[in-house]
Amino acid sequence: MQFGLTHLIDPRLLSLVDESRAFYATRVAGRGPRSREELHAVRADAPAPAPSQPPAVREVVAADGRRIPLRIHAPVSRAATGVYLEIHGGGFYLGSAAGSDVRNRRLADVLGVAVVSVDYRLAPEHPWPAAPDDCETAALWLAEHAEERFGTTRLSIGGFSAGATLAMTTLLRLRDRGISAVHSAVLQFGTYDLSAQTPAGRLIADEYFLDAYAGTAPDRTHPDLSPIFADLTKLPPVLMVVGDADILLQDNLAMAARLSASGVDVDLRIYPDSPHGFTAHPTPMARAACDDVETWLNGHPCR
Numbered sequence: 001m002q003f004g005l006t007h008l009i010d011p012r013l014l015s016l017v018d019e020s021r022a023f024y025a026t027r028v029a030g031r032g033p034r035s036r037e038e039l040h041a042v043r044a045d046a047p048a049p050a051p052s053q054p055p056a057v058r059e060v061v062a063a064d065g066r067r068i069p070l071r072i073h074a075p076v077s078r079a080a081t082g083v084y085l086e087i088h089g090g091g092f093y094l095g096s097a098a099g100s101d102v103r104n105r106r107l108a109d110v111l112g113v114a115v116v117s118v119d120y121r122l123a124p125e126h127p128w129p130a131a132p133d134d135c136e137t138a139a140l141w142l143a144e145h146a147e148e149r150f151g152t153t154r155l156s157i158g159g160f161s162a163g164a165t166l167a168m169t170t171l172l173r174l175r176d177r178g179i180s181a182v183h184s185a186v187l188q189f190g191t192y193d194l195s196a197q198t199p200a201g202r203l204i205a206d207e208y209f210l211d212a213y214a215g216t217a218p219d220r221t222h223p224d225l226s227p228i229f230a231d232l233t234k235l236p237p238v239l240m241v242v243g244d245a246d247i248l249l250q251d252n253l254a255m256a257a258r259l260s261a262s263g264v265d266v267d268l269r270i271y272p273d274s275p276h277g278f279t280a281h282p283t284p285m286a287r288a289a290c291d292d293v294e295t296w297l298n299g300h301p302c303r
Helices: 012-027 035-044 095-112 130-150 161-175 209-216 249-261 286-297
Strands: 057-063 067-071 084-088 114-118 155-160 183-186 238-243 266-271
Touching: 012 286, 035 209, 057 130, 067 095, 067 130, 084 095, 084 130, 084 161, 095 114, 095 286, 114 130, 130 155, 130 161, 155 161, 155 209, 161 183, 183 286, 238 249, 238 286, 249 266
Parallel strands: 084 114, 084 155, 155 183, 183 238, 238 266
Antiparallel strands: 057 067, 067 114
16 A cells, blocks of 8 residues: 555646645735734634625524534525534634634535534633533534434534534544434544644644643643544544645644544545645635535435
């Protein structure tokens, strides 16, 4: 078996590289806030999320003694064939479920599934374990109520950047409860070592979001914080999406290897010349990746 990085890239993607490079050549690479003060400034300057049509339905649900707000996009004029629990990104300290409305509306329309996005609490005001508690609450509610609310028990989960980390944490929490309601997962360039103990994790050791999210946790290798250290057995099939120019590439390769060694069905997709967050950018590579996600979900038991 050949395992070079080039062997992990679909050759059909190479024709998209030049146009994608042209986009990044005129785009200044960004970096997340480096302090609480910078974070507040970024939040204050953030534009309002683009609305979807039709708009999301806002709902507050409860499970296991906790309550959490959700945004729901249901298929129009047809019954849902599955439910996709989406967890937004933003370094655990930025973003909102509303920021995913346009993407989630597209998923609902294309796949015919209900897309449920969770508005989890953000760090540093609400450090770990607030965010995974909220995501677990949403998943528990769906596990109990999806059939009566949406007419289906087919559940999938996915996330973008920090949302992928939280999606993995949610899968692990459900498994530890003996709940196997989620049938597939899509993880887009998550961060899986927040302890900076692995070589991959040390690449982002100076990022403020680590301190903001982990707070005063005494051990950042705790699997609920850093899923790379978790027991990864008995999880559903996983699609992993990452660019080869992402600082988190090594972290994603390590997680894919650990999942595979734990007996999990892993489909790893690597996209050339693509940085962190690339699936949200207006490039042909991003469109190809989003199409791949939709095709993969279409073929797995979210629906």
